[in-house]
Amino acid sequence: MIRYDSEGAAQLRDRMLSRVKADVAACYQCGNCSAGCPAAFTFDYAPNQIMRMLQVGMLDEVLASSAVQLCVQCLTCTSRCPRNIDIAGIFEDLKTVAVAKDVRVPEDAATFNRVFLENVAKYGRLTEAMMLLRYNLMSKHPLNDAELGIPMLTKGKVEVLPKKAAGADEVGRIYRKSLEKARWEG
Amino acid sequence: MGRLTYYPGCSLRHSAAEFDISTRLVLHKLGVDFVEVPDWTCCGSSPAHMTDHLLAQGLAARNLRQAATVGDEMVAPCPSCYQRQKDAELEIEEDPGFRQTVNEVLDLPYEGSVRVLTLPEVLLEKSGVEAIRRRVTTDLVKLRVVPYYGCLLGRPSSLTGEADEEQPTSMDRLLEAAGATVQRWNYKTECCGASVGMPKAEIHRRLSRKVLDQALEAGADAVAVACPLCHQNLDLRQVQINAAFGSSYSVPILYVTQVLGLAFGYSDEEMLLHKHAVDPRPLVAKAIKEAVAFREEEARLASEHEARQKMKEAAKQDRARRRAGRVPSTEEGGAAPEEAVPATSAHDREEEAAG
Ligand code: SF4
Ligand code: SF4
Ligand code: SF4
Ligand code: SF4
Numbered sequence: 178m179i180r181y182d183s184e185g186a187a188q189l190r191d192r193m194l195s196r197v198k199a200d201v202a203a204c205y206q207c208g209n210c211s212a213g214c215p216a217a218f219t220f221d222y223a224p225n226q227i228m229r230m231l232q233v234g235m236l237d238e239v240l241a242s243s244a245v246q247l248c249v250q251c252l253t254c255t256s257r258c259p260r261n262i263d264i265a266g267i268f269e270d271l272k273t274v275a276v277a278k279d280v281r282v283p284e285d286a287a288t289f290n291r292v293f294l295e296n297v298a299k300y301g302r303l304t305e306a307m308m309l310l311r312y313n314l315m316s317k318h319p320l321n322d323a324e325l326g327i328p329m330l331t332k333g334k335v336e337v338l339p340k341k342a343a344g345a346d347e348v349g350r351i352y353r354k355s356l357e358k359a360r361w362e363g
Numbered sequence: 364m365g366r367l368t369y370y371p372g373c374s375l376r377h378s379a380a381e382f383d384i385s386t387r388l389v390l391h392k393l394g395v396d397f398v399e400v401p402d403w404t405c406c407g408s409s410p411a412h413m414t415d416h417l418l419a420q421g422l423a424a425r426n427l428r429q430a431a432t433v434g435d436e437m438v439a440p441c442p443s444c445y446q447r448q449k450d451a452e453l454e455i456e457e458d459p460g461f462r463q464t465v466n467e468v469l470d471l472p473y474e475g476s477v478r479v480l481t482l483p484e485v486l487l488e489k490s491g492v493e494a495i496r497r498r499v500t501t502d503l504v505k506l507r508v509v510p511y512y513g514c515l516l517g518r519p520s521s522l523t524g525e526a527d528e529e530q531p532t533s534m535d536r537l538l539e540a541a542g543a544t545v546q547r548w549n550y551k552t553e554c555c556g557a558s559v560g561m562p563k564a565e566i567h568r569r570l571s572r573k574v575l576d577q578a579l580e581a582g583a584d585a586v587a588v589a590c591p592l593c594h595q596n597l598d599l600r601q602v603q604i605n606a607a608f609g610s611s612y613s614v615p616i617l618y619v620t621q622v623l624g625l626a627f628g629y630s631d632e633e634m635l636l637h638k639h640a641v642d643p644r645p646l647v648a649k650a651i652k653e654a655v656a657f658r659e660e661e662a663r664l665a666s667e668h669e670a671r672q673k674m675k676e677a678a679k680q681d682r683a684r685r686r687a688g689r690v691p692s693t694e695e696g697g698a699a700p701e702e703a704v705p706a707t708s709a710h711d712r713e714e715e716a717a718g
Contacts, residue, residue: 215554216566249566250409251514251554272413290410294418297411301404303373343402347425347470354468355418 186234193231197266204228210254210264220244224254224264231267240280245271277359298352301342366434367397367489368477370426372444373405379441379591381635385620386440386482388634392498392627393490400430400437406447420461421468423451431475440482440620442515442590449479481516482589483533483619495540500628503543505653506646508622509583510534510545511574513593514554534619538587541626548581550574568607571596575604575612584646585615587622594618599640615643 193199204225211223221243222230230239239245245268254264274280276290297303342348369390375383390397403426412419426448430437439445455462456476466472480488486495512531531551538545554570574597578586588594598616605612621634625647636643 215570219566247566249554253514253552253554269412270416273415276414290414293410294407294414297405297407297422302376303405303408342404344404344425344429348404348422350470351421351425351468352418355415355421358417358468359415 182234184234185236186232189231189234189236193267193270197263197270199263199267201228201231201262201267203260203262204232204258205260207259209257209259213253213257215251215253216247216249217244219247224248224268227268228262228264240271240275240278244268245275248272294352298349299345300340301345301348366436367395367485368400368430368434368437369397370400370403370406370430370437370439370444370448372403372439372441374441374443374591379594381638382440382591382594382618382620385618385624385629385634388629389486389620389623389627392624393486393494395485395489397438398433400426401432403429406439406444408443408447412447417464417468419447420451420454420465423448424455424465424473425469427452427455427477427479428469428471428473428475430477431473434477435475436478436480438480438482438485440589441592442481442513443592445479445481446515452477452479481533483516483537486537486623487533492536492540495537495623496542499540499542499626501542501626501651502654502658503541503622503626503650505657506543506622506650507546507582507584508538508543508587508617509548509578509581510538510551510619511578511586511588511593511597512551513588513590514552516552516589534587534589537619538622541623543587543622543626546581546583548577548583550577550581553577567596567600568604571600572604572608572610572612575601575614578614579612584650585617585643587617587619589619601641613641615639615641615646617643 190200190202193201206225206229208223208225210228211217211225214220214224217223222239224244227239227242227244248265248268250265250269252265255262255266258264293303369387371383375386405422406426407419407422411422427437437448439448451465455465455473462473512534516531516534535545550573553574574586586597588597594616597614601612601614601616604610616639617636621636624634625631631637631644631647636647
């Protein structure tokens with residue numbers, strides 16, 4: 178059931194050329210990107226399949242794939258592509274498109290990113306509480322003394338009251354202005 | 364201007380304080396002058412670049428602008444911060460139109476051109492292997508380590524300047540200069556699965572276990588890292604890896620700057636070794652003790668060897684003298700006596716052994 182949308186494909190190719198400076202048409206399906214990808218075992222489509230889907234213009238399917246969300250941006254694919262295609266750059270760009278279009282961004286990841294950025298926009302620097310939250314979410318289980326209490330809390334790694342960094346207000350404005358523009362362009 | 368500026372980033376301010384402090388002490392010891400980026404703010408890390416490109420570049424550009432007020436180079440020890448800022452540096456340098464776009468979201472425009480460097484790059488460029496070697500006072504030859512670069516220190520080489528993305532060498536060179544024994548392995552740049560804010564636990568556990576496993580396989584006692592996230596993943600989460608796989612790893616994870624600091628004679632406390640989940644202190648103490656014993660043994664063997672050489676030399680002279688007595692002149696005889704008359708040399712060897 179491969180649909181080949183030549184017009185859509187051409188548009189998509191131009192878009193990737195201008196946004197990421199990567200030419201999806203250059204991919205010859207060698208599969209190196211997928212072979213080296215440490216996260217592909219959790220993807221619905223392997224990186225080379227995503228590349229093929231982009232070549233034939235299947236943008237919506239790609240945006241809805243778990244691959245785009247689960248890519249860990251390790252850049253292994255980019256460094257091993259014999260055609261010098263920045264595959265990781267394409268994945269990164271697709272992530273931002275998915276965010277802008279609000280397509281299938283997993284709830285927890287979206288919430289995390291928003292909370293993270295709001296924290297930064299407010300304090301200018303990441304607060305310790307935010308770091309703990311990140312750790313907590315990443316390990317997908319509640320904090321407990323044996324793992325965090327001892328290594329972090331009792332070792333003076335935690336700041337109790339978050340301070341606002343001197344540049345915090347400007348960071349807040351950068352955050353709002355960029356997202357304004359993103360909405361406007363999207 | 365021309366000063367080197369130092370961007371600690373949030374991780375080094377908090378959970379990776381030992382990386383921050385060991386880095387500052389090592390730079391100081393090596394005489395590398397630096398000043399902290401005035402009023403730096405978070406680079407936004409993965410959440411920013413997964414959300415919006417302009418936001419990510421704007422946050423990084425603000426730091427570049429702040430650095431430009433006091434210098435023209437910036438070192439960001441955290442590879443994640445490094446990558447964000449380097450990426451912004453390159454895009455802004457290459458595309459004046461983009462610089463303008465970024466400046467629209469900043470309060471004050473960034474007009475400078477600050478060069479962003481990785482920590483290994485700074486150590487090798489501003490100091491170098493020879494200077495490091497000269498400052499070593501504690502012998503770490505019995506500390507067997509593998510350098511773990513993670514995904515961001517070597518890739519992409521267009522950013523980091525490593526000649527080979529799969530086999531970077533900057534950390535190897537630093538650790539060797541510090542006198543540690545660097546084991547070869549193929550997992551230098553294998554991703555540990557944590558570069559994105561919130562990966563699947565499954566991915567990072569599987570990948571981190573492989574890294575620990577391969578380190579032991581390579582004959583290492585510890586892993587050296589230069590990334591706060593790698594450290595957190597391999598050190599703080601080792602208990603989780605063990606819980607998930609029923610394994611019993613207990614591999615100390617050291618920052619490369621802690622290894623350098625120890626070699627320069629800083630104490631365990633000064634290098635904050637007690638902050639790690641897997642305590643590296645017993646291993647470090649053992650390695651230092653073994654190195655002393657090893658060097659003593661080496662000296663003993665060397666002096667024995669020297670004594671033997673002296674004896675041989677004496678016996679040889681003795682032999683030559685006696686031979687000169689028996690055969691007055693060999694100069695015109697052609698063949699060397701040793702090869703020509705095996706019986707004589709065997710006889711001499713017996714004498715030598717006896718005397
Ligand atoms: S490595 Fe490059 S050429 Fe090969 S399949 Fe992947 S993208 Fe295509
Ligand atoms: S960057 Fe993403 S797609 Fe590429 S190898 Fe890493 S995880 Fe896979
Ligand atoms: S990448 Fe991490 S450590 Fe670096 S500045 Fe940002 S949040 Fe902070
Ligand atoms: S933490 Fe892991 S994922 Fe991040 S840079 Fe280090 S190796 Fe890569």
